[in-house]
Amino acid sequence: METIRSHTAVNALSALAQEHRLAIFRLLVQAGRSGLPAGQIAKQLDMPASSLSFHLSHLKNGGVVSDERDGRSIIYRADFQAMNRLMAFLLENCCAGDDCLPADAADACMEGQDS
Amino acid sequence: METIRSHTAVNALSALAQEHRLAIFRLLVQAGRSGLPAGQIAKQLDMPASSLSFHLSHLKNGGVVSDERDGRSIIYRADFQAMNRLMAFLLENCCAGDDCLPADAADACMEGQDS
């Protein structure tokens, strides 16, 4: 696993550090591989399209979700690898490295996902 | 492990979503159980005392660090359990629950810590 920079980690954390965006992200985590189109997210979370778009682009910018166009819709997905990298960075050299290896928390959620 | 609320998670994430605070937290992660006094943090990160204090109280408020007075100093420590709860919340019901259990990433860093 490649290591990330502080700036990257702050972007990811900022992306998640907001009620609406956290709700969006968790919804996408639960949706798993197949993801959800923006409209579906708007419906499930009852948000105005422009606000949702603002938050989705923030999440995408933070690298914690990816997007892919499918016809008229755009499908969003949680990026579990990004979460792993983030956790690894947060706990890097934990306890001065004494038998203290961060686990890959999101690994189980990535099975079958292409990197 | 008890489950946390969205509001709690946002507080924790907001606490970490800032360059200085992330640096402080990672320093405390590396310091492990013994933690570091505020002055030591200020010295290592070269920050004005008042700015550091602002950020430390934000981290404490976010529940990701704890503090304890020791004479004239105040010792700060990273809260690994809080990190575990946060990750569990982020990945809750991952992939709709299909054989997808979040691991306790910070567990290894907590050995010997009293809860």
Next chain:
DNA sequence: TCCATATTTCCAGTATTATCGAAATATAAA
């Protein structure tokens, strides 16, 4: 081409956050 659907961009107003010197508080030592 013309219309409907899906999403994003623009904009302005409002609110929250970061910064750091100076003053205040808390503890310890002389």
Next chain:
DNA sequence: TTTATATTTCGATAATACTGGAAATATGGA
């Protein structure tokens, strides 16, 4: 009690973020 050390609170300024309606863009279907 006086002085020194460690940290926090106050206050003002500057910067950044959130909101949602309206207009613009992109795609697909009639």
